Amino acid sequence: GAVVSQHPSWVICKSGTSVKIECRSLDFQATTMFWYRQFPKQSLMLMATSNEGSKATYEQGVEKDKFLINHASLTLSTLTVTSAHPEDSSFYICSARESAASGANVLTFGAGSRLTVL
Amino acid sequence: DAKTTQPPSMDCAEGRAANLPCNHSTISGNEYVYWYRQIHSQGPQYIIHGLKNNETNEMASLIITEDRKSSTLILPHATLRDTAVYYCIVRVLRGSTLGRLYFGRGTQLTVWP
Numbered sequence: 146g147a148v149v150s151q152h153p154s155w156v157i158c159k160s161g162t163s164v165k166i167e168c169r170s171l172d173f174q175a176t177t178m179f180w181y182r183q184f185p186k187q188s189l190m191l192m193a194t195s196n197e198g199s200k201a202t203y204e205q206g207v208e209k210d211k212f213l214i215n216h217a218s219l220t221l222s223t224l225t226v227t228s229a230h231p232e233d234s235s236f237y238i239c240s241a242r243e244s245a246a247s248g249a250n251v252l253t254f255g256a257g258s259r260l261t262v263l
Numbered sequence: 264d265a266k267t268t269q270p271p272s273m274d275c276a277e278g279r280a281a282n283l284p285c286n287h288s289t290i291s292g293n294e295y296v297y298w299y300r301q302i303h304s305q306g307p308q309y310i311i312h313g314l315k316n317n318e319t320n321e322m323a324s325l326i327i328t329e330d331r332k333s334s335t336l337i338l339p340h341a342t343l344r345d346t347a348v349y350y351c352i353v354r355v356l357r358g359s360t361l362g363r364l365y366f367g368r369g370t371q372l373t374v375w376p
Contacts, residue, residue, distance in 0.1 A: 149306075151306075179363065179364075181366075188350075188366045188367060188368050188369060189301075189307065189366040190366075191363060191364070191365060191366075194363060236304070238306045238307070240306070240307075240364075251297075251309050251312065252309065252364060253309070254299075254306035254307045254308070255306050256305055256306050257304070257305065257306045259304075
């Protein structure tokens with residue numbers, strides 16, 4: 146089946162630094178990928194929709210200058226947390242839908258990336 | 264999108280069937296019901312989806328009431344590895360928003376030996 150890979154699986158950084166998280170579709174092409182954030186004991190919150198070759202679409206309340214999204218190819222989307230602060234510590238998860246798929250709207254999720262900002 | 268209501272937690276004995284309910288009383292005629300689950304500290308995993316007919320796959324069965332206002336996910340023989348948070352999501356298929364899923368709080372299913 147479809148596989149989505151995230152890297153790194155966990156990262157620790159100092160406050161004020163930027164962190165990049167990669168999301169790759171390993172065996173399919175994805176014109177659209179989605180980024181979620183999950184705080185402890187809470188549900189997933191959709192942050193943004195990443196569109197290959199165009200600007201990302203951010204959900205209300207998500208700062209686009211804080212969370213930079215680049216979707217430069219059909220198999221790779223990156224999320225950069227700029228000037229990270231402790232409150233950005235969270236579990237970041239990406240998902241992708243196969244470009245050729247139709248109707249089912251089934252998303253494949255990555256294993257997630259845990260960010261800890263000191 | 265229609266809102267869903269799920270019990271916050273459920274228990275099930277290993278080997279028994281786990282029946283997870285979901286209410287979606289405001290569902291529209293063109294909205295599908297999806298189920299995902301999330302094992303602790305992992306990404307969500309797709310389980311099953313349906314529109315109005317009952318569905319079955321290798322993981323589970325989905326029973327949707329005739330009025331489509333509720334559904335039940337059935338894990339026929341629960342194992343310890345089925346312990347997870349189960350999310351019921353209803354979503355219309357529109358091209359511009361295709362793929363955007365909004366997760367509620369889900370049901371924490373605990374399978375005990």
